[in-house]
Amino acid sequence: MSISTRPYEGPDDLRLMQQLCVEAWPSQWHVGDLAWDRFHRAGHEPEWRTTLWLEEGRCVAWAWFRQPEGELAFLVHPKRRELTAEVVLKEDARSTSALAEDTQTVAVLERAGYVATTADEPFMVRLVRDLADLVDPVLEQGYELRHSPELAARVAVHRAAWEPSRLTEESYANVMRAWPYRADLDCVVVAPDGSFAAFCLAWLDRENGVGEFEPVGTHPDHRRRGLATAVSTYALHRLREAGAHTAVVYARGDAAYPAAKLLYESLAFVQHVRTRTFTHP
Numbered sequence: 001m002s003i004s005t006r007p008y009e010g011p012d013d014l015r016l017m018q019q020l021c022v023e024a025w026p027s028q029w030h031v032g033d034l035a036w037d038r039f040h041r042a043g044h045e046p047e048w049r050t051t052l053w054l055e056e057g058r059c060v061a062w063a064w065f066r067q068p069e070g071e072l073a074f075l076v077h078p079k080r081r082e083l084t085a086e087v088v089l090k091e092d093a094r095s096t097s098a099l100a101e102d103t104q105t106v107a108v109l110e111r112a113g114y115v116a117t118t119a120d121e122p123f124m125v126r127l128v129r130d131l132a133d134l135v136d137p138v139l140e141q142g143y144e145l146r147h148s149p150e151l152a153a154r155v156a157v158h159r160a161a162w163e164p165s166r167l168t169e170e171s172y173a174n175v176m177r178a179w180p181y182r183a184d185l186d187c188v189v190v191a192p193d194g195s196f197a198a199f200c201l202a203w204l205d206r207e208n209g210v211g212e213f214e215p216v217g218t219h220p221d222h223r224r225r226g227l228a229t230a231v232s233t234y235a236l237h238r239l240r241e242a243g244a245h246t247a248v249v250y251a252r253g254d255a256a257y258p259a260a261k262l263l264y265e266s267l268a269f270v271q272h273v274r275t276r277t278f279t280h281p
């Protein structure tokens, strides 16, 4: 079978890359990661170089070189693992990451000259939870749960939670246009004054029945009142109604930033994989 490569040409190619995420699941990348990462930061598209490996019109590997960081994100179809060495050396990357549990990919990275960073460097864990048993969300009086938020207030609460943030109304409008964004999975807590106090954006990989949170946040003025817990619980219900049986979320796994992992563990998520960062000297 002949495999060709070509540069990324636009949103239709993101769909091909996301279809590979669906076929390769459970890999490092959920369809929601690609939609969010590609669009939420304003103005980066021209700096990135993305390459697709195609076989009979299907994407069997992709390499996404993120500048100015010099980071390589990549994915290879489990049936085309022989492409991994070529994919990870496609760009002159300074760093990349892989799931520590994916020993075959880790071995290829090491043979290609990548060096694993030390164990105490920042890393991400992916936590998982099945959606069979859900409790109802609980909110302090005056707060309300909603979905399908209005753009300006939605962007304002994200920017406050993730200060400093590169999200803009224009970039969030691009997120909303990206497949598989659904307004009914874009969940918020409305504060008594009508502003948004917390949010949880959920993405559904319908074929695998797996939903992902990316991202979650609470406005600094409203923290430690159970709002992230409530909006995430609400999003779990919405994912289940949309057909998901499992939810996943990434959080920092190292001790320097424990809040998010503690939040998800308190929601009955458990860690199942972690990332490892590699540098290329």
Ligand SMILES: CC(C)(COP(=O)(O)OP(=O)(O)OC[C@H]1O[C@@H](n2cnc3c(N)ncnc32)[C@H](O)[C@@H]1OP(=O)(O)O)[C@@H](O)C(=O)NCCC(=O)NCCS
Pocket (backbone or CB within 6 Å): 161, 162, 198, 215, 216, 217, 218, 219, 222, 223, 224, 225, 226, 227, 228, 229, 230, 250, 251, 258, 259, 260, 262, 263, 264, 266
């Ligand atoms: C992490 C974050 C979403 C928590 O929001 P929140 O509304 O304050 O969270 P909750 O009140 O629902 O907290 C639920 C549990 O999470 C944990 N938690 C939340 N904030 C924490 C913190 N700063 N330190 C340690 N644990 C924390 C606690 O276990 C907490 O339960 P407790 O209050 O009974 O101890 C918020 O601090 C935030 O927006 N941070 C910046 C963005 C971010 O990191 N998002 C998550 C990763 S996608």
